[in-house]
Amino acid sequence: xxxxxxxxxxxxxxxxxxxxxxxxxxxxxxxxxxxxxxxxxxxxxxxxxxxxxxxxxxxxxxxxxxxxxxxxxxxxxxxxxxxxxxxxxxxxxxxxxxxxxxxxxxxxxxxxxxxxxxxxxxxxxxxxxxxxxxxxxxxxxxxxxxxxxxxxxxxxxxxxxxxxxxxxxxxxxxxxxxxxxxxxxxxxxxxxxxxxxxxxxxxxxxxxxxxxxxxxx
Amino acid sequence: xxxxxxxxxxxxxxxxxxxxxxxxxxxxxxxxxxxxxxxxxxxxxxxxxxxxxxxxxxxxxxxxxxxxxxxxxxxxxxxxxxxxxxxxxxxxxxxxxxxxxxxxxxxxxxxxxxxxxxxxxxxxxxxxxxxxxxxxxxxxxxxxxxxxxxxxxxxxxxxxxxxxxxxxxxxxxxxxxxxxxxxxxxxxxxxxxxxxxxxxxxxxxxxxxxxxxxxxx
Numbered sequence: 001x002x003x004x005x006x007x008x009x010x011x012x013x014x015x016x017x018x019x020x021x022x023x024x025x026x027x028x029x030x031x032x033x034x035x036x037x038x039x040x041x042x043x044x045x046x047x048x049x050x051x052x053x054x055x056x057x058x059x060x061x062x063x064x065x066x067x068x069x070x071x072x073x074x075x076x077x078x079x080x081x082x083x084x085x086x087x088x089x090x091x092x093x094x095x096x097x098x099x100x101x102x103x104x105x106x107x108x109x110x111x112x113x114x115x116x117x118x119x120x121x122x123x124x125x126x127x128x129x130x131x132x133x134x135x136x137x138x139x140x141x142x143x144x145x146x147x148x149x150x151x152x153x154x155x156x157x158x159x160x161x162x163x164x165x166x167x168x169x170x171x172x173x174x175x176x177x178x179x180x181x182x183x184x185x186x187x188x189x190x191x192x193x194x195x196x197x198x199x200x201x202x203x204x205x206x207x208x209x210x211x212x213x214x215x216x217x
Numbered sequence: 218x219x220x221x222x223x224x225x226x227x228x229x230x231x232x233x234x235x236x237x238x239x240x241x242x243x244x245x246x247x248x249x250x251x252x253x254x255x256x257x258x259x260x261x262x263x264x265x266x267x268x269x270x271x272x273x274x275x276x277x278x279x280x281x282x283x284x285x286x287x288x289x290x291x292x293x294x295x296x297x298x299x300x301x302x303x304x305x306x307x308x309x310x311x312x313x314x315x316x317x318x319x320x321x322x323x324x325x326x327x328x329x330x331x332x333x334x335x336x337x338x339x340x341x342x343x344x345x346x347x348x349x350x351x352x353x354x355x356x357x358x359x360x361x362x363x364x365x366x367x368x369x370x371x372x373x374x375x376x377x378x379x380x381x382x383x384x385x386x387x388x389x390x391x392x393x394x395x396x397x398x399x400x401x402x403x404x405x406x407x408x409x410x411x412x413x414x415x416x417x418x419x420x421x422x423x424x425x426x427x428x429x430x431x432x433x434x
Contacts, residue, residue, distance in 0.1 A: 066309055070320070071320050095284060107275075114331055125347075127342070127343070131342070145273045
């Protein structure tokens with residue numbers, strides 16, 4: 001069967017491609033796997049039918065025959081393991097690409113999530129003005145390390161991989177913050193990711209949900 | 218060669234087993250793989266020699282023949298893929314176990330990291346007293362969902378897997394907060410993880426670093 005993913009019926013980013021279905025769409029486009037999309041409202045996400053697919057009531061999910069998966073990292077890894085194009089063939093290079101996937105989600109993204117949370121859930125609190133510079137500095141710590149490792153390479157470990165896909169996917173969330181521009185090699189790295197035809201196709205598909213054009217699924 | 222992992226020379230948790238080397242030690246013990254440990258000081262972690270192994274200057278790392286890995290999630294997955302005992306054989310069950318690994322690191326751990334950060338890096342700030350209840354509620358959101366999914370099962374998806382190992386490893390960080398006790402089935406789940414002989418061996422080995430007993434490596 002054609003895999004089915006879920007995405008927000010109304011993405012809070014209004015089609016900027018920052019929701020986590022974008023990472024899965026991008027991976028599917030990179031490997032040339034067609035997919036269908038089921039849109040889910042914020043209300044329906046928390047109902048039992050969707051929670052049976054995703055215990056935390058979020059998107060994306062992935063359904064393929066008898067398999068149901070949640071977590072964008074797990075879905076992208078599943079896709080990468082079953083198709084050529086997102087993981088190197090050589091065992092050690094493959095393990096390193098997967099390490100960058102985990103680094104994206106457990107080392108780079110947490111302080112970026114803190115910044116988003118500070119705006120979304122604590123934007124009206126009296127401390128937020130004073131606290132934001134601390135959170136931004138914690139993001140800079142990660143970006144400085146990442147920038148040093150990347151250097152002037154195109155991708156983090158020779159060829160483009162699912163590791164780059166996840167790191168770029170996470171760094172995209174910093175665009176509005178201006179932080180990425182402090183690290184020109186990271187800004188160029190993200191732009192390289194965005195310039196990939198597969199990214200472009202995925203971006204257009206998620207934007208179409210917001211603009212009302214039927215999804216390409 | 219015997220794999221070599223790195224761990225803190227002086228763990229900030231004073232041997233409570235909350236540093237990320239514990240997850241890797243536990244996985245190695247579950248599969249019966251001997252390992253050596255190289256201890257790293259906070260100073261040395263940020264030096265070029267260690268950063269060549271870990272771009273973010275953290276622990277743990279994993280060295281085996283020509284392979285160098287960082288990120289506890291990637292290391293545990295690498296171990297689980299090469300030995301029996303941490304991932305089911307059946308393809309769909311294997312993918313779901315990996316999904317729980319990602320859920321541990323990208324969905325459950327981020328608000329727990331926020332709580333730790335609030336204490337460690339913002340403990341002296343005037344807003345922390347008012348802000349902590351908000352952070353604790355964000356953790357409760359995750360714990361409530363996890364508790365509902367677990368129900369009265371022993372493990373998250375039939376047999377114990379690397380997914381349970383990572384979820385338990387993350388939930389252990391909540392012990393001092395008292396939050397775990399609000400969800401009796403999660404507290405019992407964590408206790409089941411801690412009762413595993415492999416966990417016990419791993420815990421003793423990391424504690425020995427702090428108490429001065431030579432590591433068993």
